[in-house]
Amino acid sequence: MLVMIALLSAIAAILQSMGGFLPGIGYAISPFSTAAIFLANWLFPKRGILAYLLTIVLLWIIQPSELVVFPFTTGILGVVLGLSMHFLKNRLIIVFLSGAGLTMGIQFVLSVLRFPLLGPVAETSFSLHVFVYIFIFSIVYSWVWLEASFFFMKKYIRRKK
Numbered sequence: 001m002l003v004m005i006a007l008l009s010a011i012a013a014i015l016q017s018m019g020g021f022l023p024g025i026g027y028a029i030s031p032f033s034t035a036a037i038f039l040a041n042w043l044f045p046k047r048g049i050l051a052y053l054l055t056i057v058l059l060w061i062i063q064p065s066e067l068v069v070f071p072f073t074t075g076i077l078g079v080v081l082g083l084s085m086h087f088l089k090n091r092l093i094i095v096f097l098s099g100a101g102l103t104m105g106i107q108f109v110l111s112v113l114r115f116p117l118l119g120p121v122a123e124t125s126f127s128l129h130v131f132v133y134i135f136i137f138s139i140v141y142s143w144v145w146l147e148a149s150f151f152f153m154k155k156y157i158r159r160k161k
Contacts, residue, residue, distance in 0.1 A: 005040055005047055009054035012036035012078075016055070019061035033070065038149060039115050041082025052079050056156040068115050072105035081145055091146060098142035103135045 016033035037055065041048030053077050059066045065148035078100035084094045111116045111126045118134075 001044055001047060005044060005051045006054065008036040008040040008056060009051045011041075012051070012055040012056035012075075013062055016059060016066050016074060020063045020065055030066075030134035031074055034081070034145060035149075037075055037078025037144070038082040038085075040078050040105060042149075042153075045083055045086045048082055051078075060071065068113060069117065070110060072150050073102060073107050073117070076105045077102045077142065077145065081142065081149065083148070084148065095139060095143045095146055098146065102138040102142060103131070106134050106138065108133060112158045 012033040015036065016030050018029040020026065020031070033055070037048075037052055039145055040051030044051075052071075055075060056067065059070055077098055080093070081098045085095045088097075106117060107126070109115050110130075118129055
């Protein structure tokens with residue numbers, strides 16, 4: 001179990017750091033680090049958070065610039081999505097919890113850390129209309145991740161039989 005968590009953490013760290021290693025195409029690859037964190041939390045709910053924390057440590061070594069993004073966006077989405085899919089069965093609640101977690105993470109980076117995560121699109125000070133747009137985006141993004149996760153989980157379960 002610990003080896004699998006370490007492997008998923010390494011995969012998540014490598015995928016997340018692609019934005020720094022391969023500018024352009026790497027930014028399209030880095031969101032897939034959510035999948036590794038999701039898998040760790042879905043398969044090992046009691047130890048999945050360890051994968052999240054280990055990925056943060058690995059990113060601190062490999063690509064420190066990603067420490068502003070991963071813990072509050074892709075990482076937290078993977079944790080909330082994995083845990084909620086393990087314990088809950090209602091898709092609407094899972095999407096809402098995941099979207100709320102992602103929204104809070106993005107708002108934290110924008111408002112508290114004052115890091116321009118979304119570039120010139122959103123100010124770093126709190127704005128209600130920006131918050132609503134981020135929440136809508138987070139819900140849709142979480143829904144896409146949920147459906148993709150269910151699709152691949154069904155394939156995995158069928159193959160296992």
